[in-house]
Amino acid sequence: MVSNKPKTNSGGSALKRLKKSLQSAGVVGQQxxxxxxxxxxxxxxxxxxxxxxxxxxxxxxxxxPFETKVQRTKFEILGRKMKGTQGKPTLSKQVGEENRKKTLLLEMKNKHRRGGIIDKRFGESNPHLTPEEKMLERFTREKQKSSRGSMFNLDDDDEDLSLTHYGQSLATMDDFDDAGLALSDEDEGKQMDKNIVSKLHFGGFEENEPEEERHKSKHEIMKEIIAKSKMHKAERQAAKAEDEELRENLDDELNDIRDLLETKPVRKPLPSQTALFRKTESENVQSNDLEDYSEYDSALMELASDRRAMATDRTKTEEEIALEEKEKLEKAERARKRRMEGLDSEDEDEDDHKKGRKKRKNAPQADDLDDDYLEELEDEVNNLGKGLTLEDIQNGASEEEEEEDDEEEEEDEEDEEEEETDNEDIEGSDDEVPEFGADDEDDMNEFGTTGMIKKIKKSSTKTTTEKKREIPYTFECPTSHDEFLTILDGLEIEDVIVVTQRIRVLYHVKLNPENKGKLSTFLGVLVDHVAYIASTVSPMPIDVLEKLSAHIFDISQQVPEASAEVFTDKLRKMQVEMGKKMKFNTGSSWPDVEDLMILRNIGQVFSTSDLNHPVGTPAMLFICHALSQCRIQTEVDMGRGLFLTQILYEYQKVSKRFIPESLNFLYKNLVILAPQETFKGNIPGYFPLDKPLYMSVADMEGKDLQTISPVRLEELSTEMENDDNRLSLVQGTLRQLEKYLQLYASTPALKEIFESLLEIIEQLTLLNWHQDIKASRLERQIKFCIEKRTKTPLRMQQHRPVPIAQHLPKFEKAYSVDRHYDPDHERSQLHKLESQVKKERKGALRELRKDNQFMAREKAKERKEKDEEYNKMVKGVMHLLEGEQSEMKQLEREKAKK
Structure with a gap:
């Protein structure tokens, strides 16, 4: 049996449910x-x-309900509101698509458009408005805009818009007013006025008729103003000319009046006036007691009597100074050549044309040639050499002419001082050498003399036929060492300083851009010449080498890149040569004297304290390689090694880096020079030692020597097997060890470094050495430094350990999983900003992906439309062609039938 009850679960049809929903919401119906x-x-x-x-x-x-997407949670939590549980993807997708069609699609379509005018007039984009409505609306908006601007205007004028002429409204003007035809409100019998009759009917024909006043035009007013301004200007110029003429007349009469005042006798005061003057003087004295201005008056008189300072020239630039020095040298060279040819100097020709100048001393003639003629001519005529002294100034002042004025004398003296001081700068700059330290010279005398040299001693006496060649003032910049030796041919060894200075002045970097390349080449020549002097000249000219080193330093500052290339090339050649000698065992592999001088110049020119240097680091590595790999075969090798340790000491004087090769070499020297029975086969310390080679000192006490002389260049040769030279080597080794001990006094590893040395020194002090060898002093210094740098062993901390702080846990009454409980407010804000940035970034990327997809769809749609249109066109053409072809074939068939 079927029940007639309706189903409770069914809600009827969709239409019924829709009507029911609208009625319940109150949208439709009686409710x-x-x-x-x-x-x-x-x-x-x-x-x-x-x-x-x-x-x-x-x-x-x-x-x-299919348009709504619900994200269900796993557990329901009371009082918790979660966002994003429900969504409408279809609706949001549709809204995004529509927005992109309004914005992105329009941009795509207008992408390749050029120009265009955007019409922003009101109603132009509204197709529902007629032209009359658009005009009416525009006029209404314009009126509203003007009334809005004059909302707070106190002048309540009914006429907002009116035409004007010269600032007056045309509405208040009448064209008939000027002609006297103005309308009147009352008609007085309609009679004509007297003015109308006189002007229009019978007037205007008389020549002498007076003109009535009328308004002037703007052009006439401006002409009148210009004429008046010109008239006033002419009047002022005339008054100024009169005043100037009067002033000149008064100036002409002033001298006569002054003469009259000066020659007028002073009249004695009358007796009555004398009493009056005394009274006033007593009153002045009383007033001066109250206020004393004597100091002020004296200061005022001093200021008034002081002479005004003379204006000085501006400070010259480096380029101007170099150019002046070059010009002076060229002028001196021309004067030298003229003297050589027997002609007058250029200075005398120029001085003949100057007036009011001091007379110069005449140059000596042929009959006045003395022994010192050359020196006088070089110092006085060319103003080069000694400079201006106090005696020269006094003698020069006494030789001035009496007819000259004071101002001319002062100018002459100033000019002479400038010439003398400038020339003094040229010649005297040779002595201005940067000091590389007083110890450098002693070290060079002591250790720099270790090597084989050619004995070329300078002859102290010269024959009468040999004459010293005069030094020219200009030279060609030498490009090789042979050309430089040609320039120095016939000159003394000390003259190389003057020649070098003049070459530097002539080819200064600031004078010509090409001089930089010339000085770069000349730098290599100077380095070769320093090595040449050190290896060929005996005794070694220390002063000359120091000054040449100073010139090398100055040129290196001007051309640093070229200097680095020169020295690195020298180091490369030295390394190759030393490697060949060590490989084939051909004699001594130690660097010779030339190489030692180059290494010493590197330490003077470049900064060797840098951790990495393009020149200093390779030089230091080369020295360490030589000290560790080269074998000591003779006393000469030991002397060269001592010089290398001195160079390393100069390199590391600032940075104080530990270099074990130098100390190992010095320890090895002490072992080799000590007698064989000193260590009894048990050599203390840990340092490399070659095959047993002993150069023992037989006479350690040196009974025949009062003092031990340091090792010098001229004392070293291939045969040095004597006790005197060996004692010098022992003394030099101990001195080097003292220097390194002071250098490494602050090193934490001092005890480990010098502990082995202390054992060696203790064995050597047991022997009877010469009194100059102070090994005991070095032993005391080492012990003192080791005791001072004694390390304390590591221990555990003495204080009680600090317990870890214990805190009660912090509970939150209203705890939420979604909330961050960070005590640091700034950090929490930072995390919050980071999360917001991350969220926005994800959203931006999502929108960009959607935009790309939309653009791809639109492009595909557009491409599809184009393809369809193209296919349609092709089909139409093919259809037409096929029809024509069919008709042609049909005609052919008909013709064939006939």
Whole structure:
């Protein structure tokens, strides 16, 4: 049996359910109308439409549950509201698609457009408005805009828009007023005025008729103003000319008046005036007691009597100074050549044309040639050499002419001082050498003399036929060492300083851009010449080498890149040569004297304290290689090694880096020079030692020597097997060890470094050495430094350990999983910003992907439309061609039948 009851679960058809939902929401039916009063229904609410849209959207979502996506949670938590549990992907996708069609699609279509005018006039984009309505609406908006601007204007004028002429409204003007034809409100019998008759009927024909006043035009007014201004200007110039003429007349008469005042005798005061003057003087004295201005008056007189300072020239630039020095040298060279040819100097020719100048001393003639003629001519005529002294100034002042004025004398003296001081700068700059330390010279005398040299001693006496060649003032910049030796041919060894200085002045970097390349080449020549002097000249000219080293330093500052290339090339050649000698065992492999001088110049020119230097680091590595790999075969090798240790000491004087090769070499020297029975086969310390080679000192006490002389260049040769030289080597080794001990005094590893040396020194002090060898002093210094740098062993901390702080746990009453409880507010804000940035970034990327997909769909759609259009066109053409072809074939068949 079937029951007639309706099913409770079925809600009827979709239409019935929709009507029921609309009625329950109050959208349709009597319930919606009854809920409002007549007044409200008639007036309407402002939010009525919005509320209706919300209700309809809600009903639409409930009516189609497939459009709503629900994300169910695993557990339900009371009081917790989660966002994003429900969503409508279809609706959001549709809204995004529509927005992209409004914005992105329009941009795609207008992408390749150029130019265009955007019409922003009101109503232009509204197709429902007629042209009359558009004009009316535009006029209304314009009036509203003008009235809005004059809302707070106090001048209540009815006429907002009116035409003007010269600032006056045309509405208030009448064209008939000028002619006297103005209309009047009252007609007085309609009679003509007297003015009308006189002007229009019978007037205007007389020549002498007086002109009536009329308004002038703007052009006439401006002409009148210009004429008046010119008239006033001419009057002022005339008055100024009169005043100037009067002033000149008064100036002409002033001298006569002054002469009269000066020659007028002083009249004695009358007796009555004398008493009056005394009275006033006594009053002045009383007033001066109150206020004493004597100091002020004296200071005022001093200021008035002081001479005004003379204006000085501006400070010259380096380029100007170099150019002046070059010009002076060229002028001196021309004067030297003229003297050589027997002609007058250029200075004398120029001085003949100058007036009011001091007379110069005449140059000696042929009969006045003395022994010192060359020196006088070089110092006095060319003003080069000694400079201006106090005696020269006094003698020069006494030889001036009496007819000259004081101002001319002062100018002459100043000019002479400038010439003398400038020339003094040229010649005297040779002595201005940067000091590389007083110890350098002693070290060079002591250790720099270790090597084989050619004995070329300078002859102290010269024959009468040999004459010293005069030094020219200009030279060609030498490009090789042979050319430089050609320039120095016939000159003394000390003259190389003057020649070098003049070459530097002539080819200064600031004078010509090409001089930089010339000085770069000349730098290599100077380095070769320093090595040449050190290896060929005996005794070694220390002063000359120091000054040449100073010139090398100055040129290196001007061309640093070229200097680095020169010295690195020298180091490369030295390394190759030393490697060949060590490989084939051809004699001594130690660097010779030339190489030692180059290594010493590197330490003077470049900064060797840098951790990495393009020149200093390779030089230091080369020295360490030589000290560790080269074998000591003779006393000469030991002397060269001592010089290398001195160079390393100069390199590391600032940075104080530990270099074990130098100390190992010094320890090895002490072992080799000590007698064989000193260590009895048990050599203390840990340092490399070659095959047993002993150069023992037989006479350690040196009974025949009062003092031990340091090792010098001229004392070293291939045969040095004597006790005197060996004692010098022992003394030099001990001195080097003292220097390194002071250098490494602050090193934490001092005890480990010098502990082995202390054992060696203790064995050597047991022997009877010469009194100059102070091994005991070195032993005391080592012991003192080791005791001072004694290390304390590591221990555990003495204080009680600090317990870990214990804190009670912090509980939150209203704890939430979604909330961060960070005590640092700034950090929490930072995390919050980071999460927001991350969220926005993900959203932006998602939108960009959707935009790309939309653009791809639109491009595909556009491409599809184009392809369809193209295919349609091709099909039409093919259809036409096929029809024509069929017709042609049909005609052919008909012709064939006939």
């Amino acid at each position: 919606a109308k009854a809920s409002r009063s007549k007044k409200d229904r008639k007036k309407g609410r402002p939010t009525e439409k919005v509320d209706l849209d919300k209700k309809l959207s809600h009903i639409r979502g409930e009516f189609n």
